[in-house]
Amino acid sequence: MRWTQTFIPTLKESPSDAEIVSHKLLLRAGLIRKLTGGLYTFLPLGLRSLKKIEQIVREEMNRAGGIEVLMPALQPPDIWQQSGRYQTAAEVLYHVRDRAQKEWVLGPTHEEVITQLAAFEINSYRQLPKNFYQIGVKFRDEIRPRFGLMRAKEFIMKDAYSFDATDEAAQVSYQKMYDAYTRIFARCGLKALPVEADTGVIGGKFSHEFMVPAETGENEVVFCEGCGYAANVEKATSGIPKTAAREVGAAIEKFATPGVVTIEALSQAPYSVAANRQIKTLVYLADSQPVLILVRGDDQLNQTKLAGVLGTTVFRPADVSEPADMVAFTQLGAMPGSLGAVKGALRTGAENWPVYADERLRGANDMTTGANEDGFHFRNVSIERDVQVTKWADLRTVNAGEPCAKCGKPLKIRRAIEVGHVFKLGTKYSEKMNAYFLAEDGSRHPCVMGCYGIGVTRTLQAVIEQCNDQAGIIWPLAVAPFQVCITPLAVAPDGPVMTLAEKFYAELTAHGVEVILDDRDERPGVKFKDSELVGFPLRLGIGERSLAKGEVEIKPRGGALVPVKTDQAVPKLLELIRR
Ligand code: ATP
Ligand code: MG
Numbered sequence: 001m002r003w004t005q006t007f008i009p010t011l012k013e014s015p016s017d018a019e020i021v022s023h024k025l026l027l028r029a030g031l032i033r034k035l036t037g038g039l040y041t042f043l044p045l046g047l048r049s050l051k052k053i054e055q056i057v058r059e060e061m062n063r064a065g066g067i068e069v070l071m072p073a074l075q076p077p078d079i080w081q082q083s084g085r086y087q088t089a090a091e092v093l094y095h096v097r098d099r100a101q102k103e104w105v106l107g108p109t110h111e112e113v114i115t116q117l118a119a120f121e122i123n124s125y126r127q128l129p130k131n132f133y134q135i136g137v138k139f140r141d142e143i144r145p146r147f148g149l150m151r152a153k154e155f156i157m158k159d160a161y162s163f164d165a166t167d168e169a170a171q172v173s174y175q176k177m178y179d180a181y182t183r184i185f186a187r188c189g190l191k192a193l194p195v196e197a198d199t200g201v202i203g204g205k206f207s208h209e210f211m212v213p214a215e216t217g218e219n220e221v222v223f224c225e226g227c228g229y230a231a232n233v234e235k236a237t238s239g240i241p242k243t244a245a246r247e248v249g250a251a252i253e254k255f256a257t258p259g260v261v262t263i264e265a266l267s268q269a270p271y272s273v274a275a276n277r278q279i280k281t282l283v284y285l286a287d288s289q290p291v292l293i294l295v296r297g298d299d300q301l302n303q304t305k306l307a308g309v310l311g312t313t314v315f316r317p318a319d320v321s322e323p324a325d326m327v328a329f330t331q332l333g334a335m336p337g338s339l340g341a342v343k344g345a346l347r348t349g350a351e352n353w354p355v356y357a358d359e360r361l362r363g364a365n366d367m368t369t370g371a372n373e374d375g376f377h378f379r380n381v382s383i384e385r386d387v388q389v390t391k392w393a394d395l396r397t398v399n400a401g402e403p404c405a406k407c408g409k410p411l412k413i414r415r416a417i418e419v420g421h422v423f424k425l426g427t428k429y430s431e432k433m434n435a436y437f438l439a440e441d442g443s444r445h446p447c448v449m450g451c452y453g454i455g456v457t458r459t460l461q462a463v464i465e466q467c468n469d470q471a472g473i474i475w476p477l478a479v480a481p482f483q484v485c486i487t488p489l490a491v492a493p494d495g496p497v498m499t500l501a502e503k504f505y506a507e508l509t510a511h512g513v514e515v516i517l518d519d520r521d522e523r524p525g526v527k528f529k530d531s532e533l534v535g536f537p538l539r540l541g542i543g544e545r546s547l548a549k550g551e552v553e554i555k556p557r558g559g560a561l562v563p564v565k566t567d568q569a570v571p572k573l574l575e576l577i578r579r
Pocket of ligand 1: 152157453457
């Protein structure tokens with residue numbers, strides 16, 4: 001490809017709305033352009049890298065037994081009603097109306113479509129296992145589209161769905177995808193590590209996210225350098241001790257705490273109740289029903305863990321500024337800051353609300369909590385004696401420095417970008433959407449499913465986020481838009497420099513190398529800057545001065561310049577590419 005015949009609009013400055021380095025470089029290197037927030041056009045170089053990532057994904061999916069299909073992005077809402085996600089995924093669903101005012105949705109993911117296909121087409125155990133995948137466009141009405149391709153309204157995903165006859169077989173399918181993902185990200189030149197992820201209401205241990213460590217990532221990963229444990233903070237646990245039990249016996253006692261409505265205030269004189277001897281009581285509305293959540297004063301409630309315990313994603317904290325929610329506080333008899341779940345202090349109405357308590361409070365006594373009367377607290381609370389706990393669960397968020405549950409070493413936390421997710425679904429969708437098969441003995445069972453996503457466009461950007469320097473992108477060879485950039489410093493068509501450049505171009509191309517020839521009539525500085533900014537892995541510079549010595553210059557991106565004899569240029573480049 002010749003530079004002048006394609007379209008590479010590089011920029012000196014990054015547009016002001018690009019916040020993170022990869023977003024800036026995508027724009028500055030002329031890889032993408034913004035249509036509007038969350039919607040981007042891929043320009044030729046961006047498209048080339050994107051296609052390379054897609055091809056790596058495709059090859060590894062095929063190698064792992066995946067069967068490629070392509071499903072419609074425009075979908076009838078009935079299948080979403082059938083799976084129940086018309087409500088639970090409502091936040092991200094785009095709705096469209098046709099000329100007859102009939103409603104359609106734009107697929108944010110394709111479990112519904114593929115499960116319907118399986119329901120029609122898979123009838124017998126003989127047809128299993130199957131793993132269908134596609135590489136296609138997804139639409140999500142993200143609350144906060146940002147960081148360019150990282151969180152877009154429209155993006156490209158590889159999504160795969162496995163169907164198995166048994167649980168054990170489904171775990172084999174899961175492992176194949178896990179291994180394929182490991183290879184895919186390695187081939188893309190990305191350091192991505194698998195971490196244990198939330199399994200939501202389905203539960204189990206078969207969910208991993210593939211995370212690219214980056215300061216700008218939207219996720220937090222808890223990890224242990226001792227034993228290799230790694231989990232999303234949404235799911236992570238630690239070996240932190242439970243609340244120490246003290247001498248029991250003292251009866252519960254109410255005391256006045258006028259104006260004290262925070263853990264912090266209660267920990268100050270004259271009360272001086274350490275945060276770790278306080279019980280924090282939170283009121284949530286889960287599917288519109290009030291529930292009480294108890295965590296220790298120095299702990300934070302983990303929303304993802306809470307969703308798993310509540311068994312619904314439709315929940316939120318009761319809000320004092322919402323008149324409808326005030327009913328809950330009125331029933332409790334106090335406002336936030338004075339709330340508690342002590343049996344005798346729950347009035348009629350609230351006394352039967354479910355109480356979910358964090359495991360760390362199990363066995364705790366000598367605790368302080370709100371008395372359900374504004375300006376009053378209870379002390380000497382023994383949680384198992386004084387509170388009717390409906391369910392104990394892990395509800396707290398792990399903090400850095402806590403001991404690893406497996407090996408005891410202090411845990412660390414770092415930010416990361418989620419590029420892929422593998423998830424065992426079980427029979428949630430197959431049951432709802434009637435994807436059953438007949439087993440060998442004639443009995444009927446729902447298919448056991450798994451789903452596996454890779455954000456292809458996000459992966460592209462994650463590569464840039466991980467591989468760059470002051471001058472621009474440093475593409476890993478496998479996903480670079482071109483492997484070699486030939487940079488002639490004089491472009492007169494029949495001059496010695498351009499003649500040699502053309503010869504190299506033809507030879508390298510004949511060897512299957514992807515080459516771009518910078519045939520622009522620009523100053524050397526401009527050409528060098530652009531080739532560094534775009535980040536081609538290898539640059540072959542040809543100038544009159546070095547040519548007089550019979551030499552040209554090879555410059556690996558991010559490495560030192562190497563002069564080579566003209567007849568050694570092609571072999572040297574081939575060696576560097578194959579290495
Ligand atoms: P996130 O937590 O980042 O919103 P998710 O858990 O909703 O992602 P999945 O439904 O698991 O995402 O989708 C599979 C993959 O698609 C993700 O791992 C991510 O790489 C990518 N992805 C998800 N949402 C977006 C988006 N809005 N823009 C670009 N890529 C996305
Ligand atoms: Mg995910």
